[in-house]
Amino acid sequence: MHHTFKKQTVDVSTQILSISLQKFLELLPDAVVVSDMKGETLYVNPVAEKFLDVTFSEIRGKNILDILPFAPQKFLALDILSKLNKGGSVIEELSFVTKKGAEFHGIFTCTAATDEEGVPVGVIGILKDNTERKHHEDMLYFLNKAGEELASTLDYNQTITKIEELIVPRLADWFSIELVNDQGDLELISIKHKDPSMIEFALELRELYPADKSGNTGTYNVLRTGKAELYEEIPDEIIKKTSKDEKHYQILKKIGFNSVMIIPLKLHGKTIGTINFISTKESGKRFTENDLEIAEDFARKVAYAVLNARLYASVEKELEERKKTEELLQLAQEYGNMATFSWNLDSDYSLNRNISMLYGTREDATMEDFQKIIHPDDIEMLKETINEAIETGDFYAEFRIIPDSQNIKWILGKAKVLYENGKPEKLVGVNIDITRLKELEQKKDEFISIASHELKTPLTSVKAYLQLMERMMVGDEEKKFGGFLTKTQGYVDKLSHLINDLLNVSKIQAGKLEFIMEEFDFDQLVKDTVESIQNTVHHKLVILGSSKATVRGDKVRIEQVFFNLISNAVKYSPKGDRVEISLSSDNEFVHVSVRDFGIGISNDNLVKIFDRFYRAEHSANQFTGLGIGLYICAEIIKRHEGVIWAESAEGGGSVFHFKLPLLHHL
Amino acid sequence: MSSGKSILICDDDVAILEVTRTILELSGYTVHTKENTNDIIETVVNLNPDLIIMDLWIPEVGGEETTLILKNDDRTRHIPIILFSANNDIERIASKTDAEDYIKKPYEIQELEEKVRANLDKTQDVGSTS
Numbered sequence: 001m002h003h004t005f006k007k008q009t010v011d012v013s014t015q016i017l018s019i020s021l022q023k024f025l026e027l028l029p030d031a032v033v034v035s036d037m038k039g040e041t042l043y044v045n046p047v048a049e050k051f052l053d054v055t056f057s058e059i060r061g062k063n064i065l066d067i068l069p070f071a072p073q074k075f076l077a078l079d080i081l082s083k084l085n086k087g088g089s090v091i092e093e094l095s096f097v098t099k100k101g102a103e104f105h106g107i108f109t110c111t112a113a114t115d116e117e118g119v120p121v122g123v124i125g126i127l128k129d130n131t132e133r134k135h136h137e138d139m140l141y142f143l144n145k146a147g148e149e150l151a152s153t154l155d156y157n158q159t160i161t162k163i164e165e166l167i168v169p170r171l172a173d174w175f176s177i178e179l180v181n182d183q184g185d186l187e188l189i190s191i192k193h194k195d196p197s198m199i200e201f202a203l204e205l206r207e208l209y210p211a212d213k214s215g216n217t218g219t220y221n222v223l224r225t226g227k228a229e230l231y232e233e234i235p236d237e238i239i240k241k242t243s244k245d246e247k248h249y250q251i252l253k254k255i256g257f258n259s260v261m262i263i264p265l266k267l268h269g270k271t272i273g274t275i276n277f278i279s280t281k282e283s284g285k286r287f288t289e290n291d292l293e294i295a296e297d298f299a300r301k302v303a304y305a306v307l308n309a310r311l312y313a314s315v316e317k318e319l320e321e322r323k324k325t326e327e328l329l330q331l332a333q334e335y336g337n338m339a340t341f342s343w344n345l346d347s348d349y350s351l352n353r354n355i356s357m358l359y360g361t362r363e364d365a366t367m368e369d370f371q372k373i374i375h376p377d378d379i380e381m382l383k384e385t386i387n388e389a390i391e392t393g394d395f396y397a398e399f400r401i402i403p404d405s406q407n408i409k410w411i412l413g414k415a416k417v418l419y420e421n422g423k424p425e426k427l428v429g430v431n432i433d434i435t436r437l438k439e440l441e442q443k444k445d446e447f448i449s450i451a452s453h454e455l456k457t458p459l460t461s462v463k464a465y466l467q468l469m470e471r472m473m474v475g476d477e478e479k480k481f482g483g484f485l486t487k488t489q490g491y492v493d494k495l496s497h498l499i500n501d502l503l504n505v506s507k508i509q510a511g512k513l514e515f516i517m518e519e520f521d522f523d524q525l526v527k528d529t530v531e532s533i534q535n536t537v538h539h540k541l542v543i544l545g546s547s548k549a550t551v552r553g554d555k556v557r558i559e560q561v562f563f564n565l566i567s568n569a570v571k572y573s574p575k576g577d578r579v580e581i582s583l584s585s586d587n588e589f590v591h592v593s594v595r596d597f598g599i600g601i602s603n604d605n606l607v608k609i610f611d612r613f614y615r616a617e618h619s620a621n622q623f624t625g626l627g628i629g630l631y632i633c634a635e636i637i638k639r640h641e642g643v644i645w646a647e648s649a650e651g652g653g654s655v656f657h658f659k660l661p662l663l664h665h666l
Numbered sequence: 667m668s669s670g671k672s673i674l675i676c677d678d679d680v681a682i683l684e685v686t687r688t689i690l691e692l693s694g695y696t697v698h699t700k701e702n703t704n705d706i707i708e709t710v711v712n713l714n715p716d717l718i719i720m721d722l723w724i725p726e727v728g729g730e731e732t733t734l735i736l737k738n739d740d741r742t743r744h745i746p747i748i749l750f751s752a753n754n755d756i757e758r759i760a761s762k763t764d765a766e767d768y769i770k771k772p773y774e775i776q777e778l779e780e781k782v783r784a785n786l787d788k789t790q791d792v793g794s795t796s
Contacts, residue, residue, distance in 0.1 A: 180713040453723060456752035456772065459772050460682050460771040461679075463773070464772070464773065468689060472776070496772055504754070516758065556754075
């Protein structure tokens with residue numbers, strides 16, 4: 001290309017200067033346009049040629065205003081020319097979209113060239129291309145803003161939408177975020193283009209031509225290396241290399257990649273995904289090293305936002321799950337007529353669930369609230385049980401409540417005391433509505449009561465006739481049958497005891513076991529009882545020692561304790577021939593122990609033998625009985641403020657001990 | 667030991683009535699039996715027994731209530747009543763009523779005889795002092 005000034009002078013030095021100047025202008029990176037005051041073009045340098053998309057020869061002598069493509073530019077040029085008519089300079093900041101559609105930012109400096117008299121004769125315009133710098137500034141500003149956006153909210157989707165809006169199309173034509181999933185694949189989290197149909201297109205393309213996982217460029221490579229990739233320009237070869245077939249190549253080419261940045265998202269040194277900036281020929285934006293630096297900084301913020309969002313999501317998920325569990329638990333409790341409670345022992349604060357349904361109170365009812373609906377007859381018992389629980393750690397009570405005037409409900413309370421630093425802190429447990437159970441139990445008690453009465457009625461006749469026979473026998477008859485009759489009577493008594501046991505169990509359960517207390521000679525009672533039992537057993541019953549004391553108690557019931565303990569001793573020592581009943585006393589108690597030489601009781605069973613209907617498992621088939629004798633014994637001794645316990649070694653016989661408060665020594 | 671005293675036994679169980687009657691008759695008492703408590707006042711007024719043995723569990727009007735009725739009537743109030751029951755709590759129940767004594771079923775003949783005699787003796791005493 002050859003350009004020359006319109007000659008005004010011919011002197012040599014001026015010519016040299018002119019040529020030098022011309023060379024200089026040709027090398028200048030800025031666009032230079034020289035015109036006369038009317039706008040007639042005198043010179044354009046190569047940069048300006050390119051910028052205006054004309055050659056100097058095409059434009060020479062023509063008015064610059066005719067070449068400028070858009071009305072605003074023409075208007076601006078006209079304005080500048082008119083201003084420069086008086087001399088001086090005009091500086092304008094220019095931003096526009098080029099004919100090809102690319103953004104352009106620049107500084108346009110116009111200076112009037114004057115003659116010797118200072119009259120403006122021409123204009124020299126220099127346009128400095130600032131597009132990249134402007135782009136870089138935008139990058140800095142808007143990515144910062146996007147970063148702030150990330151930090152300000154936990155709403156993941158909303159945040160991403162905002163970020164996309166800040167980035168596209170201002171900083172890039174395409175923006176996407178990809179994250180690694182559990183399978184190690186990159187998953188597209190977000191993709192943005194100003195045209196939604198283009199997004200559809202991109203998604204389809206992605207489906208058709210998935211990213212190459214083993215390629216040494218692209219997102220998977222960034223994922224592997226943790227290093228960003230920057231393609232300031234995308235030459236055709238790269239597109240060719242990246243494309244999988246001719247069709248793919250044509251598509252990619254059509255997209256018109258201009259510049260690409262793929263930046264790793266890193267958390268604690270691990271790459272968890274990429275953010276991708278793509279510019280197309282559409283905007284003509286070019287990403288530079290400077291942009292990359294800013295984008296990497298932004299990527300760090302995105303990575304932390306992802307972390308936060310994931311944490312938040314997992315917390316939300318957990319909350320959701322907890323809520324679901326809570327609802328199920330609530331339902332389960334409702335169906336089961338059950339409430340749970342946690343009661344702070346010192347502050348009367350309670351945290352309950354379903355208490356309102358059971359009690360008809362507020363959910364956070366206090367002890368005071370409860371006292372109003374607990375059956376007055378059960379309040380003292382409950383208080384005592386709670387105090388005991390604080391000592392022992394376990395709470396168990398069955399009590400009645402009156403939630404409204406029409407109803408009485410039976411409640412079973414079962415709880416544990418929680419300790420903090422050895423101090424009882426909370427009572428935590430459940431309340432279950434056992435009204436129905438209690439009703440059934442009552443029916444059962446009634447049944448047992450009737451059954452035992454019905455059983456005793458014929459027994460009464462049998463016993464009376466036996467005695468009559470015994471009485472009416474004479475001479476030989478007595479010798480022959482006397483022994484039989486005594487034994488038969490003994491068995492009738494035993495049957496009667498068993499029936500009583502059955503009845504007593506149901507009474508203990510109903511809390512209706514009555515005691516008739518009287519003062520009696522303890523040793524005498526033991527002697528009488530043992531004698532009566534001896535009639536029915538082969539084992540030798542031996543009384544060792546004595547208590548020499550009187551006791552206040554229910555004779556019949558204590559007799560029953562002896563009857564049960566000795567019967568057990570005999571029953572569980574089938575090979576033994578002897579049961580020892582030892583008596584002694586100290587200042588406070590009479591002590592009794594019943595020792596057998598039988599099969600013994602294992603440690604596991606030892607703690608349970610006083611439970612109702614408990615029978616040592618292996619013995620169930622071997623030994624008959626109801627499994628209620630020891631339960632009744634324990635209850636009777638307890639009601640006499642005594643203590644009962646057992647010691648045993650499997651195979652080594654058992655000793656049952658009890659002690660009862662004594663009244664005085666004889 | 668014939669005393670000529672008469673005893674009324676109320677019990678809904680025929681076997682018990684029979685054996686108890688036998689025992690008491692052997693002791694020389696005149697024994698009336700009744701399987702229910704219907705028209706109890708009339709029966710008692712008519713028979714005018716010296717002692718009543720009253721079962722607790724009798725259908726319709728039970729022994730406890732019948733005792734109350736008898737002890738609230740001037741014509742029958744003076745007759746001692748012995749409650750008669752297989753109920754383990756007979757002693758407690760007896761103490762709540764105005765019955766003079768109780769016998770637990772199944773009973774020892776000796777106990778029956780002693781309690782009958784003792785309560786008849788009491789009426790004797792009352793009778794002799796009035």
